[in-house]
Amino acid sequence: MKPPPFAYHAPVSVDEALAALAETGPHGKVLAGGQSLIPLLNMRLAAPSHLVDINRIGELDTIAARPGGVRVGALARHAAVERSAAAAAVLPLLRQALALVAHPVIRNRGTVVGSLVHADPSAEMPAVLALLGGSVRLARLGGEREVAAADFFTGPMESAIGPGELAVSAFFPVPPPRSGTAFCEVARRHGDYAVAGMAALVTLDEDLRIAAARVACVSVGPAPVVIDLSDACGRRPAASVSWDAVAAAVRDGIDPDGDIHATAEYRRHLTGVLAVRALKDAARNAGTEAVDE
Structure with missing residues (x-):
């Protein structure tokens, strides 16, 4: 398989990249890690007439961990963020999730x-x-904007990035004090895309009761599905939460599709199971007492 023909641009600064993207408009595509784009090109599922390779722009290869969160530059590889002790100390969820992204060779290159x-x-x-x-x-030429995650993911394989724009960084904020996170998923093989997956965040009050809980579900909708489960957890210690009710609330909050890997009903069931598993792990990581399995 070979990609369709395209004009190749190799800017060495952000300004040069933005100028190239402004010139090419909707016909330009950015190349960073290439772990998603190159297969799409080879399978002719994408056919941009211009490719803007940003790999020579060193100022985009950054990982900045601060008390309030972690800002990741456009050329920071998965593996570099996963290995960053500073990022993991500020936001453990990054390492928890990145360990499940594809395979090491892909994490070494993908961003x-x-x-x-x-x-x-x-x-x-x-x-x-x-x-x-x-x-x-x-x-973009003339300015920049910060787009919240709730507005950024607009559909499957679709984001709010417009023609002429370059995603220069992403910001991952730190949760409130006494918070814990976890990530788990089920895939047919380790490194494959998840049949279903779950990111969880639990925040405890001073009495170690669950003050807030929410999850982001993977592979059950056109974009990540975020569900607030604070009421379902009932402001109780994790050991006394009705986890069956929590799982039911998650299943009620999703509308998955079936495919060759899983039926919709199996994916719905699995998502409920993973939500409980991830929330229990997040509660432990937040510092609560042991949770019965």
Whole structure:
């Protein structure tokens, strides 16, 4: 398989990249890690007439961990973010999720921001951004804008990025104090896209009761599905939560499709199971007492 013909641009600065994207408009496509784009080109599922390779723009290869969150530049590879001790210390969910992204060879090349722009509803990083209420910074000639996750993912493989825009970074905010996170998924083989997956966030009050809980579901909709489960958890200690009711609330909140990998009903059931598993792990990570299995 070979890609369709295209004109190749190799900018060495953000300004050069933005100029190339402004010139090519809807006919231009950005190449960063290429782990999603190159297969699409080879299968002729994408046919841009211009390819803008940003790999020579060193200023985009950044990971900035601050007390309030982690900002990841457009050229930060999955593996680099996964290995970042500073990022993991500030936001453990990044490492928890990235360990499940594809295979090591793909994580060595693929980028976090590229995964967000690709907007695959079966991918891990869009769910992480959606769960945390993060954002993506988009630049274009003449300015930039910060787009919240709730507005960024507009459909399967569709995001709010417009012609002439470049996603230069993503921001993952830190949850409130006494919060814990977890990520789990089920795939046919390790490294495959998840049949169903779950990112979970639990925040405890001073008495170690669940004050807030929410999940972001993977592979059950056209975009990550975020569900607030605070009421279902009932502001109780994790050990006394009615987890069957929590699972039922998750299943009621999704409308999955069936495919060759799983029926809709199996995916719905599995999502409920994974939600309970991830929430229990998140509660433990938040510092609560042991949770009965």
